[in-house]
Each structure stands twice: as C-alpha cells, then as structure tokens.
Amino acid sequence: MELNNKFENHKDYIRKYRYYEKKDLIRIRRKVNRLYFHKGLSKRKIADRVGMSREFVNKWTQSKDQDMKKDERGWPKGQRRKWTGKTEKRITQIRSYLEENEKEFYWGATAIAQQWHRRFPEENVPPLRTIGQILKDLELSDPPVSGKGAAKYLCYPEHTIYETLSSRLLETDFVGQKYLRGRTEPLHFIGFCFKKKPKLRIYRRINGQTTENLNTQWERFFDRYEKPDYVKVDNAAATIGSMSGKRNVSRAMIFLLEKQIYPIFSVPRKPFSQASIEGNNSVFAKKFWNARQFDSVEDVDQQLEWFNKASLRYSGYKPPEVGAKFELNITVVPFFLNIRHWSHLSKA
Incomplete structure (x- = not known):
C-alpha cells in the first residue's frame, strides 16, 4: 500500500520535473538563437559557451523567428514513449512482492524482469534500462555508491x-x-x-x-x-x-x-x-x-x-555442457624463495 501511494505521488512529481526540464531547454534554445543572430558569435563558440553539441546549435539557429517550443517527440508530453502507466504499476507491485517475501533477496531491475517473465510469459519484458529508470523515477532504487576504484x-x-x-x-x-x-x-x-x-x-x-x-x-x-x-x-x-x-x-x-x-x-x-x-x-x-x-x-x-x-x-545458472576436455599435464616443481631453502635442499 505504501509503495502504491508513493507511486501516485511521484506521478505528479515526474510531470512537474519534466515541465521544468522542458522549460529550461527552451531557454537554452532561445539563448543559442540570440547569440548567433544578435551577438554574431560563431556556432563553435556558442556550443562551448552553453555546453551543448554543435548539432544542437545548428538545429536552433535556422532563422531568427524559429519556433523554440516545437516538439518532435512523436508521443504526448509527460508520458513514456512506449511503456505506459500500467507498466509502472506492475513494476511497483513486483518490487513490493520481492522486497516483502522472506525467501527473496534481490529486487533490482534484473530480478524484476525475471519475475515479470514468470507472471506474464506472453508479454514482452521491458528492457532492464527502462525498469531501472522507472525505479529511479519512483525513488525505489538504491543510490549508486561512489568509491575510489581499484588501483590501475x-x-x-x-x-x-x-x-x-x-x-x-x-x-x-x-x-x-x-x-x-x-x-x-x-x-x-x-x-x-x-x-x-x-x-x-x-x-x-x-x-x-x-x-x-x-x-x-x-x-x-x-x-x-x-x-x-x-x-x-x-x-x-x-x-x-x-x-x-x-x-x-x-x-x-x-x-x-x-x-x-x-x-x-x-x-x-x-x-x-x-x-x-x-x-x-x-x-x-x-x-x-x-x-x-x-x-x-x-x-x-x-x-x-x-x-x-x-x-x-x-x-539463471545452468552447468555448461560436458564435452571433451583437454587434460592438463601438470608437473609439480618445487620453487624456493631464498638461498636458505636451497641450502637445506642441497644437504638433503
């Protein structure tokens, strides 16, 4: 119940986040257009200044009167391109089941995909990246832990x-x-x-x-x-x-x-x-x-x-097929680390 309520609350959060993200992108488009047509900067300098790609700059410097709110996504704003709210609810329910079941220990994207396949064998399983993104949007995924990394x-x-x-x-x-x-x-x-x-x-x-x-x-x-x-x-x-x-x-x-x-x-x-x-x-x-x-x-x-x-x-472990294997011809050779061991061997 708590996860379902969290899901409903975050639908509004996601809509607001995407709205402000879109609004910020429109601002950048207008800035790029203004720098090119009014300030006379080159496209390379504009790309460096705003931190966007040259392709982005080329796209939004076509004319002074260009429509900066144009949307070519091909699907309604505020929705995922392919996976609907039904998918998000299923992912939420599966994760809740895995987390509450005492015999289960994994409830990340891979475990959810496996459980999805067991429950809905006739339907396509969402990609792991999509599941992970939905979990992140709903704040149901563990944040990444940054570390120092292994010595090169x-x-x-x-x-x-x-x-x-x-x-x-x-x-x-x-x-x-x-x-x-x-x-x-x-x-x-x-x-x-x-x-x-x-x-x-x-x-x-x-x-x-x-x-x-x-x-x-x-x-x-x-x-x-x-x-x-x-x-x-x-x-x-x-x-x-x-x-x-x-x-x-x-x-x-x-x-x-x-x-x-x-x-x-x-x-x-x-x-x-x-x-x-x-x-x-x-x-x-x-x-x-x-x-x-x-x-x-x-x-x-x-x-x-x-x-x-x-x-x-x-x-998903399954033992590999048993086939003809190369038999290792191993000879045990003693290796001594210092002269003292070698002297003991010489006296023997």
Whole structure:
C-alpha cells in the first residue's frame, strides 16, 4: 500500500520535473538563437559557451523567428514513449512482492524482469534500462555508491586471467567471522563464484577456515555443480600451508592438482585484485547477513539455503555442457624463495 501511494505521488512529481526540464531547454534554445543572430558569435563558440553539441546549435539557429517550443517527440508530453502507466504499476507491485517475501533477496531491475517473465510469459519484458529508470523515477532504487576504484597497476591480474584464459575459472574465498547475539563463538562462511557466464554465486557455512573444510567444500561443489579448469584463491593459511614452516606445496594445492585443476593466487594483501569474489562477499553481507535477523544457527542455515536458491534464480545458472576436455599435464616443481631453502635442499 505504501509503495502504491508513493507511486501516485511521484506521478505528479515526474510531470512537474519534466515541465521544468522542458522549460529550461527552451531557454537554452532561445539563448543559442540570440547569440548567433544578435551577438554574431560563431556556432563553435556558442556550443562551448552553453555546453551543448554543435548539432544542437545548428538545429536552433535556422532563422531568427524559429519556433523554440516545437516538439518532435512523436508521443504526448509527460508520458513514456512506449511503456505506459500500467507498466509502472506492475513494476511497483513486483518490487513490493520481492522486497516483502522472506525467501527473496534481490529486487533490482534484473530480478524484476525475471519475475515479470514468470507472471506474464506472453508479454514482452521491458528492457532492464527502462525498469531501472522507472525505479529511479519512483525513488525505489538504491543510490549508486561512489568509491575510489581499484588501483590501475593491479588491474593486470583480472585482465590477464579473464581475457586470456578461455576455460572456466572458479573464485573461492572465506568470509570474515560473523557473530550471533548471545553466542560467543563466531560463524564461518565460504563463498564460490563464477564471474563469466554461466555465472554462479554460492555460500556455505563451515566450522572453521581450515584446509580440511576447504577441501571438503571444494569436493562438494565439484560434485554438485561443476569442476572448473582453474581455481583462484587468496593467500590464506588454508591455501598456502604453514606460515612459519618451510615452503612447500600445501594440501589444498595438492588436492586441486590431483584433480587436474590449476590454482591461481591473487596479489598478497590486496583484496581488490580478487574483485569478483570480494564483490560477491559484499552482496552476501548487504543482501543476507546485514539485512536479516537470525534467531539461531539453524535459522542462519535455513535462510542461507533461501539465499542460495534466490541467487541461482537470479543468475539463471545452468552447468555448461560436458564435452571433451583437454587434460592438463601438470608437473609439480618445487620453487624456493631464498638461498636458505636451497641450502637445506642441497644437504638433503
């Protein structure tokens, strides 16, 4: 009900906004015409002064008596070119349903388009851009969050990996410790994602950030979804092995290599070089952990199952067809980082 009232109120707001926008545009047209015919400025200087294109200046300097209120839109003012008020009401209703349904976690343009297709399979789905614009006009979309952006010099891992490797690459990452009210022990989660189509976002609750749990979750993921060609991970103890002992090939890496999967490490201590999985972790926090109330660990598991199902619907994930695959011929070669390790090897 609240969203429907908001919809009606904003119809008047949109009409007023478009009226003043049109009025301002007419003022600019008149200024362009006056600068050209009365001030004698060149069209290039006029375009620079008013901040409009040369095409705009040419269009509105045809004659001194030109009609500045001429409208060539081809449809009534104050209305959308193609999509009517019925479309706006449907989008409002669908968004209200998605936001109020406890089993739904996404209510942006993509989720609305998917729900539209389920409800009205015989009708054309509005473009995502149209849905997004309607949500913005009704102030039902989240404002964009401006950030500093990733360091340019660290863009090379993403470009090299995703533009030169044509095979499937899975990103895996532990989520930071989470706490329930009244419980002292933290909860641990692990996330998996495919950045390229078919896209996938899945999270599981685990007992701890250990190599055993990591290998177990990988095994389950490969059996249930698909086995990738590459796995990208960060430099956690569970992936690289002992932090204090001699350098060696960790059990997690041996697990992947035995399955003919190449491991790829992100840049140490630079999480934004693993942008895809970190972005999914942000979605996990925003849509799941920070957006919900949990009564118990069992409730967390139940709602996490809903979140994973909603994520699968949202991404439309389907495992790629299994075909003939190139078998990787992997040879494990030890690599030592300093002379001390080499001296130990020489004495052995």
